Amino acid sequence: MTDSLTITRPDDWHLHLRDGDMLRAVLPETARHFGRAIIMPNLVPPVVTGDQAAAYRDRILSALPEDMSFTPLMTLYLTEETDPDDVAAAHASGLVTAVKLYPAGATTNSASGVTNFDKVRPVLEKMAEIGLPLCTHGEVTDPDIDIFDREAVFIDRVLDPIRQATPGLRVVMEHITTANAADYVRSHGTVDGGDLGATITTHHLIINRNAILVGGIKPHYYCLPVAKREEHRLALRAAATSADKRFFLGTDSAPHTDANKLSACGCAGCFTATNTMALLAHVFEEDGALDHLEGFASQHGPAFYRLPENTSTLTLVKTDEPVHVPQSIVTPDGPVTVFDPGFPIHWTVA
Template identity: 70%
Template sequence: MTDAPISRLTIRRPDDWHLHLRDAEMLKGVLPHTAAHFGRAIIMPNLVPPVVTATQASYYRDRIMAALPDGMSFTPLMTLYLTEETDPADVERAHADGIATAVKLYPAGATTNSNSGVRDFDRVRPVLDKMAEIGMPLCVHGEVTDPAVDIFDREAVFIDKVLKPIRKKNPDLRVVMEHVTTQDAVDYVRDHRKNLGATITTHHLIINRNNILAGGIRPHYYCLPVAKREQHRVALVQAAVSGDPRFFLGTDSAPHTDPNKLQACGCAGVFSSINTMSCLAEVFDVAGKLKNLEQFASLSGPKFYNLPPNEDTITLVRGDVVTYPDTIQTGEGPVTVFDPGFPLHWHVED
């Protein structure tokens, strides 16, 4: 049964369980757009150099808080970038001291600034064992990087070749499959209830691979993992609107300046922090599941991370078409805002 039509919805303040804030001038430019709507966010560590140690994570958190505009409230939840040299004792200290909430696994070469990631998964076994012992989640970029594997198949192959063996060897490890993009991933999460969750991005609920490639290449839709066939997008929507607590919001909002996107080998990433809540409300409204938006955006993520939901609320209102800027300006240059390709009637009330 679908929801009765409504034009106003108040929910607990949402959180973003997968966010790129970058650093320096880009950080200053994009952070206010997240803090305007989100109470907390899991912060990705793939800076240059990456955030590997507890000390580096602490310094990065300080830079984020220094960039937060006066009068805004926001809590960054830091992650450590997993390398083959990561010290289990340092990970344990970061967790015990409240410095890092999770550890991030990038297969080496999988995405932006991932060259320091993992090639030999046996070498990070002591870290994974320690994380399972202390209950610290592992956030996984779930793609293989074998050039023989088609880019549209990399997530499914990762599940079979990497994730299943990791979880078989260490079933107590709590894992978040980040930015899932396929029916394969949705089915895997649904079939494995213990210690497993998944984030879904705003843009993967809206675009498929035709949006990137049909009629010309649209670089502002290019992201990693790349958007897949329409059947996979539909599976993601069904998972997100279902109310299943194993699926929750992680925007993977990943700003790059337009010059870095619009070149012969452009960067992967979609910037969506500014209009995510409008986009999500539209998706859930069209599906007739608007009342499940709070579960997806505000409740399921805290439940997985053993954190309380935010106490404050936001109110979404349906009305005339709301517009967002085509780009935002940062100290590093312009960043294009995600265009969902359809009118947005929902906005967050000021």
């Protein structure tokens, strides 16, 4: 029985840090374990220009505790007014690692997102030319489409047409939640994962939609894209643990105060930064794939983004007794509940 595992220090390829007091409270939860993270730009107002991304990066670095090492990888929020030349300049300077596509109204702070995809074609063509990846929140927002079908419809109506119309565009399908998405990556992405990849969150490997609704509504399991049927959760587990280079970790860890989660119109998001690595060790061990955890968490993402792997390591240790995980993180705005997997955790980061 494996009781310890040392891997290359992991990265998080999809992370929400917010800003201000919340940023200062939650950043150490990621920096404790992860070397880098792709930082989501959906602030209010959103991070649209290179100058705004530089200012946000500086605020993140200012909030980082002195005894921690962490590199924020900045993204730009794609709008119908985004300037292709500004995007290219931000990328050339090394500031920006990706551009994020939010269909307007798809999730938290996405009102400035894209409605008319023809208007962003010049930006996408410039991105294909310079090799800058597009990260997609893969859901349509049409009111006539069931919320559980929005990812599959996005692939057919939006993603595939964009890729066909923009040869060479490198795409990350973020936080995939369906077998449809996993199958699309396998059937349309090159085996080396160089042109099409997908991130998978910790919580979508653990919960299905029953966790949200059975026995009463559980707001802390509500996220977007929403968790789907058990067959889809199992498909995500198979993809994550398969050693396929096209799949890698993006937690989508999303801090909201309990007051905002438990309101009459609660916010979407699971906060998993604190215990993700322990939970992944549990999942990969359960599926007999501990030897594939390093690839998923530490190697496939850097390979897609054409970055070197981290040079330091992280060691996970298995314990006989369940490990204590804080129920919440204290912030000046109120507590942020840490994701509860619903089972005892026996892995911890040494």
